[in-house]
Amino acid sequence: MALHPSVAAVRLGVRRSLADLGAGDAVLVACSGGPDSLALLAATVFEARRPGVRVVGATVDHGLQDGSAEQAARVVGQMAGLGVDETVAARVEVDAGGLGPEAAARRARYAVLDQMADHFGAAQVLLGHTRDDQAETVLLGLARGSGGRSLAGMRRGFDRYRRPLLDVARDDTVTACQVEGIEFWDDPHNSDPGYTRVRVRQRVLPVLEAELGPGVAATLARTADQVRDDVDALDALAAAALAALRTDVPDPSGRGPALPLAGLAEQHRAIASRVLRLAALEAGARDAELFHVHVAALLDLVAGTISGEIQLPGSVTAHRDAGHLRFRST
Template sequence: MALHPALAAVRAGVRRSLVDLDPGATVLVACSGGADSLALLAAAVFEGHKAALRIVGVTVDHGLQEGSSERAVAVSDQMRALGVDESAVATVSVDAPGMGPEAAAREARYGVLGELAERFGAEVVLLGHTLDDQAETVLLGLARGSGARSLAGMRPGFDRFRRPLLGVSRSDTETACMVEGIEWWTDPHNADPRFTRSRVRTTVLPVLEQELGPGVAEALARTADLLREDAEALDHLAAHQLQRGHLTAYRAAGTLRFRRTDAD
């Protein structure tokens, strides 16, 4: 029986993200209990165990909702049922002066995931961001008047963190969960209109799809890929020119800029 296309897409993304790891390596998978991260976790267990990798599932309790600690324990139990070699619950305090609640939670989450990766000896931490998350990020950047660097969206990988599902839609992660009989939790914060990203997710993108036709999210994610490739090429070119002494650095209006030495 052929594998469902949605499940195949999720597993393929995870397989590509693990291909450079040696047998016996440890992989940390961040899991909130939502469809995206559960689809990621199940695929990591399937693909990781085929490659003789150790899979550790981690859920982070931000303490922002009533019953969050019980929810975290339930997610940990679910991760074990899905076959992880070990699971852990991390509790963080979301309190970063000068940051909004979303940014503060993200900062705390990445911090504790890095600490847990060190503790478990994980070479890689997998995150469940999808194509839809990428599209939302690009739209938010456009609304803020950001430059090309911000419009390039989320990177597929940085440090030890990797995002295997940036080319996979949210509908595919949900379908993958349904195919595998995995029940997921829907975080009410994701639909809370107090949060900007939630409004983009529940209102702005659906309106764009309705008025402009399907494929808007895919187009925005593709734009991010193209801009990221351009930015990386420019960085490489600038580094090459600077190394050869063809550029001089100077500050103007508080910004570090570069000028060709033969343009004086």
């Protein structure tokens, strides 16, 4: 019997991700019990057999819904039933800490996945984001005016994390589960219009498909790949520029690098803005709260079009001193 196209699409994505792993390596698969992560897990178990890769199924209980502990227990049973080598589950406390609920849950989830990966010595952590998730991310970035980094969408890989299904439609993960007889959980949060992403999924993308024709999600995802290449190139140039510009000017109260104003002024704005963002992060500014308005203010401070100091999230202050841009604790 021929392999169903949806199952084949999911397995192909996983096969490409596991290509650089070998016998004895371990891979951790994050699984919520939804169709995307269960299809990913089933494909990983299948594809890991030939190279001899050990598969660990991992689920995280955020404790944000009634019955979440019972759901986590069901997922552990499902993961074991699909043939993983080991299972692991953890409950996390989601502390908003000034973030929105989605961002706070994401931060807590990645923190515990890092701990799990360290414990099992996992070479990769696989995430079940699909092409539809990527399209939603690009639209959200466009609507927020967040610049190239947001339009580039989710990265296919970073550190040890991989997203094997970014070329796979969400419908294919649902179909793959149905074909393989895998029961999946419909998370009520995924249909709650109180979340912006859900409104994009349920209302915005269907309108775009209806008015512009089918394939909008695939086009948005392809755009993300193209923009990502440009953003990565600019980020690499900025990292090199930061390394070349930084000086070791003594400053007992300073944080992060001291950067010569003249050298910054010689950089193209696209590079200078990235250099300033990297420097601010090194000085202790909070990544999730460092927005375009902060970087634009730093550019104006370097150019001398504004004077004084710039307050950055994370209790960091930027100021001009002796021909340099410096950072200090607020």
